[in-house]
Amino acid sequence: MYKKSKKLIALCLSVMLISGLTGCKKTIPEEQEVFTGSGAANVNEMVPEKDAKLVFWASDKEYGEAIGKAFEEKYGVPVTVAQEGMGTVDKIALSGPSGEGADVFITGHDNFEKGMSSGVFMELEDAIVDEMKSKVPESGLNTVLSDGKFYGIPISIEVNCLFYNKDLVETPASTLEEIIEGAKTFNDVQNNKFNLLCTIGDGYYEFPFLSSQGFQLFGENGDDQDNPGFDTDEFEKGLELISELHDIMPITSADLNNKSSLKANFMEGNVAYFISGPWDVTQIQESGMNFGITELPTYQGKQLTPFAGVQCAFVSTFTKYPIAAELLxxxxxxxxxxxxxxxxNNGITTISDISNVEGLSADPYLPAFVNQFENSIPMPSVKRISYFWSIAADIDRAVFDGQITPAEGRAKAIENWEALLATE
Structure with missing residues (x-):
């Protein structure tokens, strides 16, 4: 049904190193058959292996079991589900060689580099890739792409959007300039009323303001961990915008880093616009407030482009049933x-066309995140992303609070970056 070739697995050493670090003695066999494709022209021609059975690791067991049941009904392949969260890639590297791990598992796209270096992601064949490309936007595809080859399927997203109070806003603003202008008449600081509230002191939330000025974290593709982009005019211009935000949010960055307080103020009806993600939708909805969600606005004609967090499904290189696993x-x-x-799971799919996705297509809030995902940037998965979080927290707060100028913030970011490199 499909071709296999025997070869030494080049990445055996990396998995052995992981095993050594954790005290595990399991290693990959010296020689293992490597799946080279089913030979199918499209997904509809792919047929699971005879007597195939799969193990699926998902972060939510109820979701995993519902998927397993539906998949078995469609393909006749039984699926055993286990709930696995943190450390999935390491667990596959350790348990896979002995046949005890999952055939298909889900993990965040920020683990992609680790999985590639560990050799636990099976490359997907063309029929699967073509199907994925027809459904998922580039912002999702890039999270599972390495050297022109695809090693996973992006399945769900998290991304920030613009929440707005429908009792205060008839038509949501499409530009940040509109929000800035509206703050001049709406803001009432003494009574805790603000036209806009958003978190300051967290690089995840601030990135859209930096990206709107052309800032590229770790290069164009987010994979150049030697080039954070701090020593650029675009980064400094982004800091200038963050500094200007103090005019419409005239409180301290410490107060604006209290996410729960910002959300509570929005739910109490004191805030017209609030930037957050899908994790806050249920609580705000249960509060009974009349709200809507739309895409982030533009600024000076340029899109505020947020980070996207993506959960991806991967087929283990150790699976005995690669065709069935790819189909799952x-x-x-x-x-x-x-x-x-x-x-x-109240989750949001990566696929662009949700017209046939039961429930989601009619949801009054979540489709906005699907639209925003198409104008987002996958959060870089390089190891030095942690450096950005600490530097952004330090620099952005200082600039917003007026303790340093944007130019000084640029210089300080470079200094902090070099100090962190020196600790390696």
């Missing part, structure tokens, strides 16, 4: 799989 991973971005994601 692909099923996660089918209309049925996306519907299960929504109904069981």
């Amino acid at each position: 991973a692909n099923f996660l971005i089918s209309d049925e799989g996306a519907s299960i994601l929504y109904t069981e």
